Amino acid sequence: EVQVVESGGGLVQPGGSLRLSCAASGFFVSDKYMSWVRQAPGKGLEWVSVIHSGGTTKYADSVKGRFIISRDNSENRLYLQMNSLRDEDTAVYYCAREGYSYGLTGYFDQWGQGTLVTVSS
């Protein structure tokens, strides 16, 4: 069964750091584009970062220079290292596998249940 499960969320003070983890099963993270998508309380969805199957990484402007996406192929895990956290980073963070069809990827066909990150003093 294809599944992704996030962990690592919690309460952190502004300026602090946190690392999110996403365990994948039923497929290899190294074979797919994998993204993080977040949703602030009561708000819509915001794409945060992607790591391509070839290792290229991209970030939303709102997190560029502060967040780092990575993966561990041996453990079949995706990570998001979040530094210099701000109040506005408070959100549920979803790990999402990207689907591929007709020569293009970029949509999300498998989502985790999400992990809540709260940035507050």
Added chain:
Amino acid sequence: DIQMTQSPSTLSASVGDRVTITCRASQSISTWLVWYQQKPGKAPKLLIYKTSILESGVPSRFSGSGSGTEFTLTISSLQPDDFATYYCQQYNYYSPRTFGQGTKVVI
């Protein structure tokens, strides 16, 4: 970045109604558009990709259409399980993935 605008933000409907949600892109995205359904406290669920292709297991009462900058999601006969928030999202190699702001379908 490509901006996605959905309308309406909230839609009141009844079981059995035909429902249409519109999504507009700030520039042409061809047919690189998807729709998700999200229920409270749950992750989004992929309904439709490449504008009109139903994800496996999605009921046939859902359909999508459009191209370029204007797209629609239609539910032909609203069922109790369909009351949720719906998001469109564009995917384009040259632009960050962006979502619409969501349309909440309520009784």
